[in-house]
Amino acid sequence: MFDTLYDCFWWDRIWLPVNLTWADLEDRDGRVYAKASHLYVTVPYALVFLLVRYTFERFIATPCAASLGIKERVHLRVTDNPILELHYLSHTRSPGQSAVDGLSKKSGLSGRQVERWFRRRRNQDRPGVLKKFREASWRFVFYLFTFFGGILALYDKEWFYDTRQVWTGFPKQSMLESQYWYYVLEMSFYGSLLFSITFDVKRKDFKEQIVHHLATLTLLSFSWCVNYIRIGTLVMLVHDSSDVLLESAKLFNYAKWERTCNALFVVFAIVFMVTRLIIFPFWLIHCTWVYPVEHYPPFFGYYFFNVMLVVLLLLHIFWAYLILRMVRKFLFGKVRPSRDYRFRPAWSVYPALPFSRDTNIPQV
Template sequence: MCKRQRRLAGGWAVGPGKMLQTLSDWFWWDHLWLPRNVTWADLQDTEDYEYATVSHLYVTVIYALLLIVVRYLFERLVATPLAKVMGLKEQARLKATHNPVLENVFVSVSKHPNKSQLEGLSKKCSCSIRQAERWFRRRRNQDRPSLMKKFREACWRCTFYLLAFTGGITVLIDKPWFYDTWEVWVGYPKQSLLPSQYWYYIIELSFYWSLLFSIASDVKRKDFQEQIIHHLATIILLSFSWCANYIRVGTLVMAVHDASDILLESAKMFNYAGWKSLCNSLFIVFAAVFIITRLIIFPFWIIHCTWVYPVHHYPPFFGYYFFNVMLVVLQMLHVFWAFLILRMMAKFLFSKLDGDDRSDMEECEASSEEEGMKNGTGANGRPSVNSHH
């Protein structure tokens, strides 16, 4: 029986502490994370080399909580005044009157009752079908995020992505692997961690933790599940690449993803502020940059770099396959979002409709139908731009 098998057998006998240690030994098994003939002992810090360690990542959870606090202050001290300068005006929402019967149906049965349900509810509440419809419409609107909330969120993300992308380019601009991806694997895994790479990774990973922590309170969109998958895949990918010393390619992946997000979030800001022409122009530029970075550069440069080049330096191992599978998961999300973006583009470029039907990408802002009927106007026709990484 080999040493590892003896440890596993002994773990069941001596108790949970020993078992946890055995599981830890299995999880950090050299052959899972590193190429053949390379062990963790080979990646110990020396005078010439400093390596990434898993202990570095613990601080990202603390930084994520700090980013949430910074975001709270930013949204109120910077984003809110900026929204007012840009002319964003909140629409007054009429609240649904207190009605226990309708509230119970809204919460437990359906937020969009059909005609037969409305007829039964109107009789039970001694009101007309039109009044019941109006109650459910107003009740739905109460749960929808306001334009100000959407603007604050977009402003925060736009600012972060701009700073992160600028920082990323600064980190990469003088590195040979920024121009020649073959250089990513030269000397791997014995590649020293640079201070600039450390902070680039830690800040980006902290940001994605903060997005995951706040996703329940953020604006909920129709691609909510895809966003959760994206955040988790990104966190796992960054954490694994950090521990396996895939730092160089990790920085390239982050820079590629941040490029288009700046344009998307800025387009959202102008959309919520009512600057339609500028919003549409930015969205077109965003769509072009998204396709170039996510559907061309990412698969044909980054994924090609991680699939093809490493086998020239070492035989494939579990970490090699795991890392590439995670990249493919991200690429599948890119294809999903590209389809939605192109469909959106087609609608507002070629459709003869007066308004823009991009709201199918995001839960629409509360309709102004009641106010519109009073004022003789229609509902707000602002486009609702949304997508994600």
């Protein structure tokens, strides 16, 4: 039964153009092709990333935060109360008036004391600026490394300048060592984020982050297995360019360098618009939608990949609307992104989805 399902899932007609089979992608004549088995290494690498991250945050990010005057805020710890703690963990962190009255009777405390207990309990769980700074520092360093690493891997490739070359000889395109490490590092990083999401700073889009990580790993794996590696690296590089600016804006936000933070956010907004709303649809989606049919008839994998990219484009348009609205507000003196509470929701709905990064805009 399992073998039948396996064979159906990997049926050639689903993932490969007509007249091609998986046998055609076996290593031969000096060519090495991407294989699903190559991705197994991302699991132990994800664990290595967690260790490297812990070391970086403790011995590099924390001293940097101290030099910028960022300290961990100590919140008053609540007194032990099993009744209130059980309600806090299993029901809600912000009980309504009727719930407060009920808890007051059960615990023997006044309604005001119950409300104060829940307020302090929420503050106790709220992550400090130091924790946010360390996480943003780690992501910034990784995104910066992958962005420049992507440039070094692609600058001398013909498809970096002429997207028609992406499909030349597809799918019989030999895998390059630089492409291998680009994909492995990206997927390992996303895997580490998935492993660490339970103890990272939890924002309002916690569930969306989980969906994002899983969707990203799925699409990266798909592009790897069907040898969409050239276009995959281009899409990742395009998204990297704005994410580096975003994480740097977070760092200056936590350090309370408001002018620098605001300036970086404006630059980020410009780069986002250019890369996500111009280059992405008019170069990359055009490349995946128009050029392939010049070489082979459309097939399921072709439609699947393009539909996913179009969905991502729609999300980009939505995020761009929110970003432009924020830029307009604080440029005209109505709001500063590092202060106003209205800045939070718009930044928090910017989770990077397939081929993007996990870059939730800073929440203060």
